[in-house]
Amino acid sequence: xxxxxxxxxxxxxxxxxxxxxxxxxxxxxxxxxxxxxxxxxxxxxxxxxxxxxxxxxxxxxxxxxxx
Amino acid sequence: xxxxxxxxxxxxxxxxxxxxxxxxxxxxxxxxxxxxxxxxxxxxxxxxxxxxxxxxxxxxxxxxxxxxxxxxxxxxxxxxxxxxxxxxxxxxxxxxxxxxxxxxxxxxxxxxxxxxxxxxxxxxxxxxxxxxxxxxxxxxxxxxxxxxxxxxxxxxxxxxxxxxxxxxxxxxxxxxxxxxxxxxxxxxxxxxxxxxxxxxxxxxxxxxxxxxxxxxxxxxxxxxxxxxxxxxxxxxxxxxxxxxxxxxxxxxxxxxxxxxxxxxxxxxxxxxxxxxxxxxxxxxxxxxxxxxxxxxxxxxxxxxxxxxxxxxxxxxxxxxxxxxxxxxxxxxxxxxxxxxxxxxxxxxxxxxxxxxxxxxxxxxxxxxxxxxxxxxxxxxxxxxxxxxxxxxxxxxxxxxxxxxxxxxxxxxxxxxxxxxxxxxxxxxxxxxxxxxxxxxxxxxxxxxxxxxxxxxxxxxxxxx
Numbered sequence: 001x002x003x004x005x006x007x008x009x010x011x012x013x014x015x016x017x018x019x020x021x022x023x024x025x026x027x028x029x030x031x032x033x034x035x036x037x038x039x040x041x042x043x044x045x046x047x048x049x050x051x052x053x054x055x056x057x058x059x060x061x062x063x064x065x066x067x
Numbered sequence: 068x069x070x071x072x073x074x075x076x077x078x079x080x081x082x083x084x085x086x087x088x089x090x091x092x093x094x095x096x097x098x099x100x101x102x103x104x105x106x107x108x109x110x111x112x113x114x115x116x117x118x119x120x121x122x123x124x125x126x127x128x129x130x131x132x133x134x135x136x137x138x139x140x141x142x143x144x145x146x147x148x149x150x151x152x153x154x155x156x157x158x159x160x161x162x163x164x165x166x167x168x169x170x171x172x173x174x175x176x177x178x179x180x181x182x183x184x185x186x187x188x189x190x191x192x193x194x195x196x197x198x199x200x201x202x203x204x205x206x207x208x209x210x211x212x213x214x215x216x217x218x219x220x221x222x223x224x225x226x227x228x229x230x231x232x233x234x235x236x237x238x239x240x241x242x243x244x245x246x247x248x249x250x251x252x253x254x255x256x257x258x259x260x261x262x263x264x265x266x267x268x269x270x271x272x273x274x275x276x277x278x279x280x281x282x283x284x285x286x287x288x289x290x291x292x293x294x295x296x297x298x299x300x301x302x303x304x305x306x307x308x309x310x311x312x313x314x315x316x317x318x319x320x321x322x323x324x325x326x327x328x329x330x331x332x333x334x335x336x337x338x339x340x341x342x343x344x345x346x347x348x349x350x351x352x353x354x355x356x357x358x359x360x361x362x363x364x365x366x367x368x369x370x371x372x373x374x375x376x377x378x379x380x381x382x383x384x385x386x387x388x389x390x391x392x393x394x395x396x397x398x399x400x401x402x403x404x405x406x407x408x409x410x411x412x413x414x415x416x417x418x419x420x421x422x423x424x425x426x427x428x429x430x431x432x433x434x435x436x437x438x439x440x441x442x443x444x445x446x447x448x449x450x451x452x453x454x455x456x457x458x459x460x461x462x463x464x465x466x467x468x469x470x471x472x473x474x475x476x477x478x479x480x481x482x483x484x485x486x487x488x489x490x491x492x493x494x495x496x497x498x499x500x501x502x503x504x505x506x507x508x509x510x511x512x513x514x515x516x517x518x519x520x521x522x523x524x525x526x527x528x529x530x531x
Contacts, residue, residue: 009247011274012214013288019266020295023302026262030305050162052304054170056116 076416077184083199094129097136101199104176105136108201113174122167123195140198144350144371144398145428148418149183149219150238151400151408153382154227154312157235160186160193161220165304167195168210172297177204181212183219183238184418190395207290210299214275217267218244221303225264226253228313232379232401242412247272263306331516336364338512339434339465342523344368346463348431354404355438358384359397362434366396373430375402404438404456405446425460429531433461437519440469443493444479450492450501458505462531464524468498473518495520 037043075086075093083101086093097105108114117123126140149157163186168178179202186193210216219238222245226234230253237245251272258264343351343365353362356374358381366372374397376382385399402408407421435457442448448456457464469476471493480487499508506524513520 008211009214009275010278010288011276012217012247012271013209013211014278015266015271015274016209016213016291016299017289017295018270020291020299022262022266023298024295026302027298027305050166052162052166052169052301054116054120054122054166 076414077412077418079413081180081197081199092139093142094137094139095126095198097138097199099134102136104202105199107203108176111174113171113176113201114198117167117170117195121190121192121194122163122170123198124189126198138198140196143187143189143194143196145373145424146187147398147400148187148238148408149223150235151402151421152188152235153379153386153399153401154224154232155383155386156188156193156399157183157220157224157227158307158310161216161224161307162304163193163195164216164220165300165307168212169297169300169304171201172204172293172300175204176201177210178212181216181219183223183244188398188400191389191393191397204293207292209288209291210296213299214247214271215244216303217271218247218250221267221307222247222250224307224310225258225268226250228310229253229255232312235379235401239409239411242417247275263302267303328516331514334516335436335467335514335521336361338514338521339436340364340368342465342510342521343432346432348463350428350430351432351434352425352428352430353434353436354402355435355441357381359388359399361436362397366394369396369432371396371398373398373400373428375400377401377403404442405448422459428460430461432463432465433457434465436465436467437469437475439466439498440473440476440479440493444476444483444490450498451504454502454505458526458528462526462529463509464506464522464526466502466522466524467514468495468520468522470495470518470520476518 034043073088075088078086082098083104084095084097086095088094114123114126118125124140124143126138129137129139131137149160152160160183164178164181168181171177178200180197180200182197185195185197185200187196188194218241223235223238226237226245247268251269254264254268259269339361348365348369350371350373351362351365351369352373352375353359354375355377356362357376357378359372359374362372362374374382374385376385376399379401382399382401385397388394389397389399402421408418410416410420410423411418439453442453443450457466471477471480476493480490480493483490502508502522502524505527507527508522509525510523511520
């Protein structure tokens with residue numbers, strides 16, 4: 001913990017194991033549900049929020065205008 | 068204001084480096100302790116990708132020596148703090164933080180802190196401003212900033228869902244986030260059934276109080292795989308992106324409720340444009356500017372515009388327009404003129420007060436449209452006091468004065484009931500008298516079809 005300048009909270013470090021399990025189950029079931037839904041053609045694309053993934057491609061032209 | 072080589076008041080917690088004012092330029096000094104991280108972040112193209120995607124503020128390397136590396140980040144004209152954000156803004160800031168953490172993990176780094184103050188709004192979007200927030204990821208370690216993310220982001224957002232946006236004001240009292248125990252106690256019992264809120268908030272609160280007495284740091288910390296950590300981040304991301312305020316937005320179509328017709332509305336727009344044009348303003352602030360309708364009439368003339376409102380729904384409505392139209396010169400934020408954000412944190416200067424920031428920002432034009440009757444009649448603020456407030460930071464002031472006959476003013480007055488006579492001073496003569504103590508009258512024009520008068524004032528004592 002060489003750089004730590006705030007208290008991370010011990011409880012918070014421990015609880016993450018449980019949080020991760022819950023999150024794993026949730027994501028897995030969501031994934032299954034998504035597959036079932038898309039099988040029946042019930043998936044609506046929701047693009048009001050960006051995807052969590054960062055675009056690493058060469059998108060110079062679209063992004064450079066703001067710099 | 069020239070401050071030579073003065074450390075930035077908010078930059079002292081992290082030993083990796085600090086921000087300082089070099090004259091009027093804000094620079095960041097990096098200490099040797101952080102050189103390995105910085106070099107890896109730079110050489111691997113990590114910084115470059117984040118900057119290219121407008122997620123992290125760009126910077127230039129100014130100098131490199133054995134004892135220090137100096138970088139100069141892109142200038143941000145005005146910093147807004149979490150308690151000044153609307154719900155959507157807060158949400159976007161949270162999502163940005165998670166997005167960056169996920170990307171960092173994929174490249175062998177982590178966010179070593181998840182403070183909401185690492186994010187601000189710039190060019191119409193949230194942007195991460197703490198370039199030194201990254202550290203190396205160590206296999207199997209849980210996310211140290213996890214609790215901070217909960218107290219700075221998830222907690223306030225969920226509380227806002229149940230108690231309204233005003234909850235964000237709690238961030239003024241708790242500079243390191245709302246305590247988990249308090250978040251947990253303020254949430255309705257049914258949130259204990261939520262597969263996201265139970266573990267992330269209620270269980271966390273329990274674990275925190277159970278392990279609060281580990282003074283010697285003896286308890287073993289469980290390992291957490293990278294995959295598991297990614298799951299936490301992704302599930303928080305999914306949950307927050309679907310989060311909305313419980314109470315349906317009160318802010319509907321405000322301008323359809325105004326007491327004047329479309330012609331008068333357009334006359335007011337034209338007048339503002341005609342008055343602002345010759346002032347060659349570089350910076351403008353519209354206080355009480357609702358969703359930015361009037362500020363947008365001069366959007367092409369002024370390079371940087373800020374619009375504040377007490378109603379966070381209006382701020383949100385403005386923010387969604389900015390996102391939708393990709394406007395990059397407008398910054399909306401929540402502000403109660405009768406109680407502007409104070410200076411908070413260590414020395415009361417860690418996060419500067421609104422007045423302090425406005426004095427440094429130095430807007431060329433301040434607009435206060437349909438605001439003075441609220442300040443004077445709802446807030447009981449005498450004219451010379453509100454004039455003194457505007458005079459602190461404004462060069463030119465465009466202010467709209469609704470007369471006593473205006474239906475809104477009449478309504479505010481009759482609600483004073485038997486005290487109505489105490490407010491006889493609310494008239495143009497007294498208004499001009501109060502404002503002339505600090506301002507010179509430049510223009511004055513009655514808005515046809517309304518009971519309102521527009522004024523253009525110039526500050527008598529403005530030092531540029």
